[in-house]
Amino acid sequence: MPAxxxxxxxxxxxxxxxxxxxxxKKNGVSMAMVMRDxxxxxxxxxxxxxxxxxxxxxxxKLKGRRLLSHKEVWG
Numbered sequence: 091m092p093a094x095x096x097x098x099x100x101x102x103x104x105x106x107x108x109x110x111x112x113x114x115k116k117n118g119v120s121m122a123m124v125m126r127d128x129x130x131x132x133x134x135x136x137x138x139x140x141x142x143x144x145x146x147x148x149x150x151k152l153k154g155r156r157l158l159s160h161k162e163v164w165g
Contacts, residue, residue, distance in 0.1 A: 100125065 102110070110128075114121045 110121050110124050114124045117124070
């Protein structure tokens with residue numbers, strides 16, 4: 091039966107392989123699940139970094155302009 095989700099093959103050094111293997115064993119899951127979760131966390135961190143950079147750029151453009159206070163917006 092074909093796999094439902096797409097696959098990615100990853101080559102890692104032995105020390106990293108052992109860490110992932112130990113994490114999988116400790117949590118009673120497959121190494122593939124550990125890798126999936128680690129990749130998901132990494133992507134979320136990168137997204138957060140991008141959003142922070144976007145917010146900082148936006149904040150620079152707003153300097154010197156009259157902005158609404160928290161109280162003015164939310165009462």
